[in-house]
Amino acid sequence: MNTPIVHSKTSITPRELHRRMTEGLPIELLDVRTPAEHATVHVSGARLLPLDKLDAATVLRNRGRCDAPLYVMCQSGTRSAKAIEKFQQAGFEGCVQVEGGIEAWVKAGLPVERGECKVLPLMRQVQITVGILSATGAALALGVNVWFAIIPLVTGCGLLFAGLTGACGLALLLAKMPWNRQLACPSNSCCDVKH
Numbered sequence: 001m002n003t004p005i006v007h008s009k010t011s012i013t014p015r016e017l018h019r020r021m022t023e024g025l026p027i028e029l030l031d032v033r034t035p036a037e038h039a040t041v042h043v044s045g046a047r048l049l050p051l052d053k054l055d056a057a058t059v060l061r062n063r064g065r066c067d068a069p070l071y072v073m074c075q076s077g078t079r080s081a082k083a084i085e086k087f088q089q090a091g092f093e094g095c096v097q098v099e100g101g102i103e104a105w106v107k108a109g110l111p112v113e114r115g116e117c118k119v120l121p122l123m124r125q126v127q128i129t130v131g132i133l134s135a136t137g138a139a140l141a142l143g144v145n146v147w148f149a150i151i152p153l154v155t156g157c158g159l160l161f162a163g164l165t166g167a168c169g170l171a172l173l174l175a176k177m178p179w180n181r182q183l184a185c186p187s188n189s190c191c192d193v194k195h
Helices: 014-022 035-040 056-062 078-089 101-107 122-143 146-165 169-175
Strands: 028-031 070-073 095-098
Touching: 014 101, 056 078, 070 078, 070 101, 078 095, 095 101, 122 146, 122 169, 146 169
Parallel strands: 028 070, 070 095
Antiparallel strands: none
């Protein structure tokens, strides 16, 4: 494996990355969201490799330009930070996080490719699931048996753990669900996901 190049810049704004792309600079952009999220909206040329499928050592072995930084984006920044940790554990310090992910890219009014897939972003799915479980558990505890209070207690502890550690087990579970595995990109050339 080539000696890793250390880049002093660890993050980049969407506008700065877009400027570099329009100037024709070589950009390798990795999107670590789910296939359904990517199919809904993505940056042209971004290579899809969901976080749960990311094998940093394999990606590094197959890279064409080992001297260039690897730009990493997700929905808002959490998963890209985890992906960068995986690359660092594999001995590569040349990752640059796209600040705010695709949400910040879209908010900045930068060009994107949109598909027909209308799956909710993963964190909204987590919020809905936790909300349903908590409300159902509380209602059952009030109306049926007090022991159902364990359900909102468990979901609350899960949220606390996710907030403190940045690791959300429910998000990892939901990412594996069939609706998040669908790949409806008009062009599959941007994607590395195997069906």
